[in-house]
Every structure is written in C-alpha cells, then in structure tokens.
Amino acid sequence: MITLDGKNLSLADLNIILNDNVKVELDNDAIELVKKSRLAVEKIVREDQTVYGINTGFGKFSDVKIAEVDTRKLQLHLIRSHACGVGAPFAEVVSRAMVVLRLNALLKGFSGIRIEVLERLAYMVNNRIHPVIPQQGSLGASGDLAPLSHLALVLIGEGFVWQKNEQVPAADVWQTHNLEPITLEAKEGLALINGTQAMTAQGVVNYLAASKLAYDSEWIAAMTMESLFGIVDAFHPSVHEARGYQEQMDVAERMRNWLAGSQLATKQGEKRVQDAYSLRCIPQIHGASWQVLNYVKEKLEIEINAATDNPLIFDDGDTVISGGNFHGQPIAFAMDFLKIGMAELANVSERRIERLVNPQLSEGLPAFLSPQPGLQSGAMILQYAAASLVSENKTLAHPASVDSIPSSANQEDHVSMGTIGSRHAYQIIENARRVLAIEAICAAQAVEYRGVEKMSKALYTKWQEVRAVVPTINEDRIFSEDVEKLADWLSPASH
Template identity: 40%
Template sequence: MSDAASLPESVTLDGASLAPEDVAAVARHDAPVELAAESRERMRESRERVESVLDSGEPVYGVNTGFGHLVETHIDREDIERLQTNLVRSHAAGAGRELAREEVRSMMVSRANTLAKGFSGIRPSVVDLLVSMLNEGVQPVVRSRGSLGASGDLAPLAHMALVLIGEGEARVDGERLPGDEALRAVGLEPVTLASKEGLALINGTQLTVGLASLFVVDAERTVEAADAAGALATEVTMGTTANCDPAIHEVRPHPGQKESAAAIRRLTAGSTVLESHKDCERVQDAYSIRCLPQVHGAVRDAVSHLREAVEVELNSVTDNPLVFPAGAVDERAPGTDAAAVVSAGNFHGEPLALRLDYAAGALTELAAISERRTDRMLNPDVQESYLPPFLTERSGLRSGYMIAQYTAAALLNECRSLGRPSIDSTPVSGGQEDHVSMSGQSALNARTVAENVATIVGVELLCGSQAAEFLGDGLELGTGTGAVRDAIRSVVPPLDEDRRLDGELETAADLVRFGAIRAAIADAGLSD
C-alpha cells in the first residue's frame, strides 16, 4: 500500500545531504541511522573550541551566561553543568497533545544532523546517544505546543533533550516510561551535559523542519494523486483533455502547470471514453476540469518552493551561539586565539514559516478544486445524464456517496480556517525575543492540512471509480486512470447498496497518503 521501497534503507548523517525522504524513512519506517566519521571529527574539534573559550573566562552567551533576558548574568565555572541541566528542565514547558511517533522521530533525526555539521560545540558522545535512541526505538514524550519558532523550537526540543539526561518520559515499544528507565530498557545510559550542550540540543528549528519534511513528502504524493483523480473525473464526466495540449502550456510555461498537463495526458492515454465524445456539442468544461493544470500546477510549484527551503534547512546550523575556528568570522567576535563564538539568529524559523503557510494554503486550493469535481460527479443538477444521482441506483431509497462529499466539505472548511501563524508575532523573554516566526505552529497546521487533503482527494477517487461503473459497454478508461481505478477497487468494492463509508474513506486517504496511487501509476509504466 505504500512506496516505502523508494525511500532509503539507511541514513548517514553528515550535516550536508539529509533530504525529506531520509527524514520520512527514519521517522516512519525506522531506517537505521549512523554518524559519518567526518562529522564526528568536526564535532570533536568544535567541542575543543568551546573548552578554549570556557578556559578563557570571557563571557559568552550560552557558555557561561544566562539565557534570553538573563543574558547579562555571569555563571560561575562550578555551575556550568548545572546551568545546562536547568536550561533543559526549565524549557520543557510545552502543552497540548503528545506528538506522534513519526513527528518526534523527524525532529530527532533532523536535530542530530544539524549537530553533525560541527558548529554547535557539542560532544560526539551526546549525538551518539541521540542516534542510538532513534535506532533502539526510544521515543521521547513531547508536547506539541510551546514553540514560537525563535529561538527555534525550544519547548519541544527540551522535552526531547530531557530523556538524554535520564529525565522526562519516553515510549519504548509503546510503553510510557520515565526517561532513565526508557534508556535502560534498551541498554543505554544518560549523559551529563557539559557547557553549551543543553543549548545546542534545544536551540533550533528541528520540530519545524522535521514536520515540514514529512509535509513535503505527503504533499507531493497528494498532488500526484489529485492529478490522477482529476484525470479520472474528466473522463467519467465526459470532459476533454484538450486543455492539456502542450501548445497551451508552452505559451504560459510555469513548470508545475506543464507537469500536471503532461500527467493528465499520460494518465488518459488510450482512453476510449475520451474518444467517444470528442465531437460532442459541449464547448467548454467547468473550471474544475478545464483549469486543472493551472491550479494543480500552481500547487506543485508552491510545494517545490517549500522543498527548496526544507532541503537547505535540514543541512543548516540553526542553534545559537555558533562556534567557528578563529579567523573564520569578524575579529570583533568574542572568543580566543583558537575559536570564535558568535551570537546570531539562525534559529529564526521565518524561512520555513512563510513557505509552510504558503504551501498549506496551496494544498487547501487543491482540496477545493477536488471537492468541486466530486460535486460534479454526484450532483444531479450538473452531472452527465448517464450518471445516477449521488452515484447510486434507486437514489432516494439510497444516498450513495452523498455524505462523503459532506465530509470533504467539512475537511475543506477546517483547512480554510487554520489561518497563517507566520504573520503573527508575540514578544517574549522580557522583550529580548521581540519578533518570532511561529514556524512550529505553521508546521503543525500544515500537517493537519496534508491529512485532510489526502482524504478529500481520496473521496474524489472513490467517486470517480464509482462513476466508472456506469460507463457504457466497450468504453475503457485510460491506461493510467484504469490502473488507479483498479488500485481503488483492490481495497474498496463498488457501492451497490448503501453501507457505512468511514473506513473506506480512510482507506482511500491512505492510498493517497502512503503513495499507493503513485505506485499504481508507476506500475502502469507511466511515471514521469
């Protein structure tokens, strides 16, 4: 039911090459993780630089000072380790639902990768423990709310970091345990944090970018499935694919538009349904059919824009302060002859927040046009005369797929109501952190949108497959749309009598969400 086979079987963290597909492989399919040898050496050198700064006694944020508004407070050498432990404890102040397993793991693997770049001053042994927790299935219990997306995703990452020091809670094989017991259950031991290490663990955008990675993977699958659903709807409503002629899209050559138009042509190739009415009197199809390439294509481009940012962010250093070799930055940076420690703002989630809101809005538009095509297949006032009302014989006695559209409409309304967190900012930490991105909430909202839209497209696929049951004798769907219909029919039978549909809607959504529609198209030899 999925295209998990297309994901990597193992992932090596080198701080430079992590991709959204790698995150999905680790988060969802437990792909084993290892640290690259060169990353281990970079982290060791970075740690030595922190030690040199600590020995110098010069006040440096995150090493021997307080945090946020307390930046001017100097911390004595004997309290450095306690400072880091207190930091993790105090920042574990999240609320809301518990993050799902895949959400926590996406955050963990992306955090390990950014630390592996070697600019955070953390010991390799601490990152080794984080990697071992991934490989041994230790899932910290993390509350979903609390991040402002600057200074990164502090609260969620602090809940994760608690387990590394043997505190907090974690799940192992589904059982919820205290952090130290969870580690012992798989043969691991907690660490004692040294200077800067608590800050290195919790200061960054890893909840945001982890969830954004999963969103990108899901959104790309959903757009491909929506192309298939739209192609099927075009056929069963006796529409035309003339709107997908290459000449049209060469004179308005947006990349996504061209891709979706080409996909519709591939999916419907060989369709005798389309051939059966190419000389009919209808002049134009409704916009939900005629403008499919333009709308779907714009969504493709929005998701692609987000992917670009996610791929950069996954392999970026997003904590504060950053630890550089001496001479690598302006000579005014604090440090020693061996190192420079620079306080900056790479933890700010704006590059992701803005694009997440944009992509979530785009995916909502994909849902909107999908729901309209569903209506065209169900609605007796607009559908083709050969289709029975709500795609069921003896309508009235039976309701067919009438209420499935209600569900699609409700989910669409939720997507539209989620808003744009990135345009809000609430100052915190005594005004020191006076502009924040809200990227964590943008990522959580995007996740909700992705789940809803997969269901909405699934409803369209169910209705398209049901409508195909009423095609006349001798009429065949295209090679691709036929394969998609067969994928639906392999798990959902035709609707001959009214029955409960909730499980079937979820099944269809899973075909979209986990890549089975993409796989069916590929198996038909129609991948682009």
C-alpha cells in the same frame, strides 16, 4: 546506512531513514570538527571568558554570569525549565525526524557539543528510541525551545519515549539498553534546544505526504474526467508551452498519460465545446500547487543542513558569535505557503465531487450516484463532508507567520510561529487527503455507470486498486468507514 555530515542530507535520504528504518552513522570529518568546537568551549570555561549560553543565563538572563562550578547545573535547569510543551504529542515519525535533524545540525561543528552526545543521538535513531514530544508550546524563534527540550530530557534520563505505541519512562529505556543517561556539560543543553528542528521535522513529513497526495490527485482527477466525458484537448502540450510554467506542463503531460486510450474522455465539440474550470484547468491549478511544493522542498533542503543554534563557534573558537539562525521565519513562510497549495487541491477536488453528484452537472449520472435515487441517498452527504473539510482548511490556511507575540521580557520581541504553521499544514494535508478520497470514491462509482471497460488502461488499474479497498456502492452504508479506509490507503505510510 546513511552517513550524516551536517552538509549533504537530502529529503530522499531522510525519507528512507524515517520510513524504511535505515540506520545512520557519523561522518569522520564531521566528528573532527565537532571535537575542535568542543575544545573551544572548554577553553572558554577554563579561562572564564563571558560567552552567552556557556557561562551566562538565557534570554533576558543573558547578563547574569554563571560560575564554572555551576555550568552543569545551568544546562540541567535549562532543559527542565524549558520542557513546557503541552497538548497531544507529535507523531512518532516526526519525533524520529527531529532527532535525525538535530544530530545532523550539530555535526556541522559550530555548536561546541561533545561527540558523546551526538553518538547517543545516533544510538537513539538506530535503536528507535523516539522521544514523546508535545506539539504545542513553541514560538518558532529562539529555536523550537519547548519541543526540543522534551527531546533533550530523554538524553538525561527524564521524560518519555515511544515503545510499541506506548509512552515509557526514558530512564527505564536506558536501563534496558544498559546505558547511563547523559550528563550535559557547558553549552550542551543550549546546543540541543536552540534550533528549528520541530517545525522542520514536521515540515519534512508534511512535504513527503503532500507530494504523494499531489500525484494521487492527478489520477483521481483523471478518473473524474472519464466519468464526466471530460475534454482532453485542454491538456494539449501547445496550450501549456504557450504559458511556460514547467509544473503546469508536467501536470498536463501526466494527465494525457493517465487518459491515453480512454474511450470515455472526449474531444472538444463531441459533447460540448469546453469543460468547467475544475476539469479544464487541472494543469493550471494543480501545477501551481506543484510550484508551492517545489518552493517548500528547496527551503527544507537548506534547513535540514543548517546550523540553527546560538551562539555559533568559528575559527577553532577564536570567533564566537551570538546570532539568530534559530529564527524560523523561512520555514514559517514555507509552511504557510504549503497550507495554501494543499488547501487548493482540496478546494478544486470538492468542486469536481459536486459535478459528479449533482444531476444538473453530471452528464446523466444518477443523482448523488445513488443506486436507487430517493430511497437511497448515495453520495449526497459525502459531498457535505468534503465541503466541511474544505471550509475547515480555509480557516487553518490563515498564515501563522503574520503573528508575533514578544517573549522573554521583550528580549525576544519578534517570533515566527513557524511550528504552528507546520502543525496546521499537517492538518490541512490530512483533510485534503480525505477530500480526495471522497472524490476517488465518487469517481470510481461514476465510471461504473459509464462502463469500466471503456477506461484507459492506466486508470482501469487504479479503479481496480480503489475497488480492492472500497467496494461498489450497491446499497447505502456507513460511508465514513470507506473514506477512512481509502484515505489510509492514499497515505505514505501504506506504501
């Protein structure tokens, strides 16, 4: 059980909530803050004070006063009208993350929402009631309005929920659980949808997948090193200490550990003086991607505990301020940075694949690792596929955050496009995983020509694991199936 209080949720906590189905509970102190905040909203409504989103319209309609009798209707109209998401839905794990993160943000006690609504969100997490949320339609400022509106629809008994990979009407699910849908009171609809939880939820899933893939990329690269008689001197600690980047030093250390005891890796001068950059510079290139991952982690751990709706209520309701914490620029930048870091892991992997399959570069390996060069093509088109994925990543890596289109009659005149960046980062990570799967297939094949008995003990274990998923290439076959199987095995969901 993880206790949510709006302040101390970590990525490690979130990981087990998402992937180990750990349940959540609400912190008692946070509950008291939520209740105080709600009393402030009720006072504003009772005294007919004019406060944005409580008794006014939204966006360009912020100057339109709403009568007390219509405050419920205002919230209902808000959710329905803003549920404009289109396209394929987010993965169910992203939807789960969205519910957890919105709940955690509202527990900070700045949003004026009733505790009953938060208890229902917790119930959704603990009973795996995950909204179906379309991916497209958010500008990443004024919050992720469209995606979060689809989340809120489920609370009011509308929209759809995932149940055994099928989309089921939310009303039917609440009936099954013997619960009535929530009727939203003043401010509550706005509190639910003003936030960055779509881009952040996808961002968290991205980070968890990317960090695993970054570790996997190192043993895969080490196996390629063995296949090409790579020179281990390049990983000497003194080289990396001389530059001073901790991430670079860490990668070099892990590469030394992977290659410890290898009879295939060489010393400088044994076969050649130095390797190509894609081998020699693994700590520098992969280490730089780890710097990106560390930056992304830092921003996500702030954002998952942030109050991102508007207005925010302070001092027991004496201070109510319309601000802009819903603006997704910090996460937009982080996701664009993540795109570049992961695209580069794929770029350098593809260059190593080329060295494994190109007979002019592969130190005597059969052309394209073919069991019968000429009669059989071997890994020739595997390299094509990797090159295609890498090229696609280059287009996806264009920063979403440099774009902005004004909305709401120019009231919202600068937006982050952070959700687009987050979605594209996910696509890049998926592509990069397939590129690294191709490198692993090629390296596992190549090292057999060298003699697996000469591998380091650690890499021999990895070679056995790869072979349990993808058999030796004794004859040309449908390699697409191999790539997908190994990419699935490399994904966080399989471990």
